[in-house]
Amino acid sequence: MIKRSLMRLRYVSLFAVLTACTTVAPQGPVQTPPKPTTTTSPPAAESSSSPTAVDAPSASAPLPANATFDDWKQSFIAKAAAKGFAPEFTAQVLSDVKPQAAVTSSDSQQPEFSKPASSYMRAAVSASRAAAARARLDANPNVAEIVANSGVPAELLGGIWTMESDLGRVQGNIDVVSALATLAYNGRRRDWAESELIACLKILRDSGIGRETLKGSWAGAMGQTQFLPDNYLTLGVDGDHDGKVDIWNSDSDALASSANLLAKAGWKPGQEWAVEVILPVGFDYYLAETTKKTPAEWAELGVKRADGGYWKPAETGEQATILLPSGAKGPAFVALPNHYVIRKYNNSTAYALAVGLIADLIAGRSPPVTPWPVEPPLSLNQRMKTQEALKAAGFDPGAIDGVIGIGTRQAIRDWQRANHMTADGYLSFDLANQFVVMRGGAAEAR
Template sequence: MSSSQFRQPKAALYRFVTVLAILASPLAQGANPEQFQQCVSDLEHKAIAEGVSENVANTVLAQVEYLERVIELDRRQPEFTTTFADYLNRRVNARRILQGRLLLRQHHDLLQRVTRETGVPPAYLLAFWGLETNFGSYFGKMSVPSSLATLACDPRRSRFFTNQLIAALKIIDEGAISADQMEGSWAGAMGHVQFMPTVFLQHAVDADGDGRRNLWNSLPDALMSAGKFLQSMGWNPDYRWGREVLLPADFDYGLADGGKRPLSEWRELGLTDAFGKPLADAPIDAALIVPAGHQGPAFLAYHNFKVIMGWNRSEFYAIAVGHLADRIAGAGGLQNPPPEDAPALSRDTIKSLQLTLNERGYNAGEPDGILGPGTRRAIRQFQSAHELTADGYPDQALFEALGLETWTQ
């Protein structure tokens, strides 16, 4: 019997225990109406204590409902991880690029105004807008007060969502939008650019001069607010987000986790631009990102890449924003697109991989089914020790070398 046949039940056990923990939550089993109402009453007192008017706190919270669907979505873990190719191709496609280019012309004056005031170029503003709501075509249909009250009364992330709920009540209190019109995602993200309520309070602006900060019905307010938010996180108008690069054949992929280096050092290490030309001699630091392993594209990420991740902590998201912005601005596709036949690995498969690496002495951390930096580091160490391409990316050669028979279950 193969070693993988022993390890797969261990990975499955983690999933089983997680499911039991979720089901053990009273709210996961179906909220007790009295418990929910008591929680909402407590939230009302807290909101008033933090400056929400009694009228808004009383009126809005008297109408919130417990949304079981919100808890289901909060608990949902995807069965399979998303490949970089699938993620990028779904978000940066021909239709979205074309629409972005049309909107670039249609909203030229507004976009130029936002760029003048914030330093964020038009194509990036459109890229965020496109990824967040497909250029305003879908904001979400959940009642934001009810969603946030449901999540605030759930123990998993109660403090975070309590703060979001109070911020949402303050937005209603200031007259930005009425409670019945405040719709958004299941987690409370709102409007054209999907701001969470606390981000709205800090960074939303009234750009059209009507006396309200309206991210649902005012595109000037929404795009200027997006620009102000990025500006507040340190957007550098002198540089782009990053760029695709080519790596030399003998490249040490361990450098991909080595942090930022001056562009001149990357040149000395043999990196070129995507067309094989020398990198520019610019005084800027960059980090190397290889999101799909040695067979996929490589990117040098500049300071603005980190700013994009301040909006969303996903590297895939940040690359998609940057690449969509490039395409809207007129650039072509990737010179080395990610392989589309790479399978989506299940979380159980990744847990099994992590368990096996740990057993072999390569520290992948607590098996959690997430392919994070620690797991990639362990993979790379194993690959290097077994004369495989040490890119930290799980492929069939890695699974075979580890004696795991299945890698695409």
């Protein structure tokens, strides 16, 4: 039933875009501030392996070195007063708030081990998860309207919903006010955290929502599709028409809000998010990730769709990139603009791929034909030594922080090319050990 339903939704979605295309403008819920802020997690550095990259600090005027948490509270109460919130109200909201050690730890620590993309995909993407999402979507009487209003396909919303909270099952139980207050006091992203706290004050003052409802992740994301407080205020939608926006308990409200966010982030109806491709023998892997070409231009280089199909007319003129989440030995994808819209939700290549692959399964499409390679996780030592070795060799990876983001991958790619290796930019376990040895360390055991 869902298959027929999703086909019908796609036609409805296309009609909605033709009749309301002027409403689509960029932005999405997590991680990149350029357009209207639409992200479900704080501003962060991109990671290719899993969406756990440590967030990049934003510039904030520091409190005095010896400032206490109460000093920060008084400073914030004054800032909130300048935004129209009575000092008594803000003080009451913060009265029971104390710094949360777990939040500080989550914000500041790099994971000791980082899953490779292949392990992440095997854990996140499964037929059973897709079937569960399909059943929930099929049973929801408001999904057709949500798709028609936003142009975002139902299966993609199901992928987001699955990845963000396992269809509402895991929403986080941390007091969001306390989490954001802790992040603000710690100072690494004070401006951002305080702006989200201001949004919390507005929710509590104006929306009829109690403090006990504002539960979520350590980074302040709330509800079934993990919205930050400001996104809740600006992008939340009453999807079930009961007069309130309840992203915690209403499937329809959570889905409609996410659809609104993705539409405003620039979702292009009628186009895929990415397509698995087969790369020709002798392909120049150095072109991956940073080089943009149209699908036709990639085809001229011998790149073929793995499904043997054809590009949609709307896709042929789009700029697209080749993604190699597991390097030359794993699946390759041509990422279309909608892939980067998904990354407004969480700026991780692996996250966006997982969302898209779950969506494909929900819609009845096939999983990748190229199997994911099996590799052990990388230790923090391996990741740090990799960056140190690259920098010492004259290939700047950016910050030496253990985050294997786009800067480090480009440095790896440049180093590989200079050393006559396959320049896929992928940090395999063996390559990481090679960098460890270059820094005078001992290779780690698998």
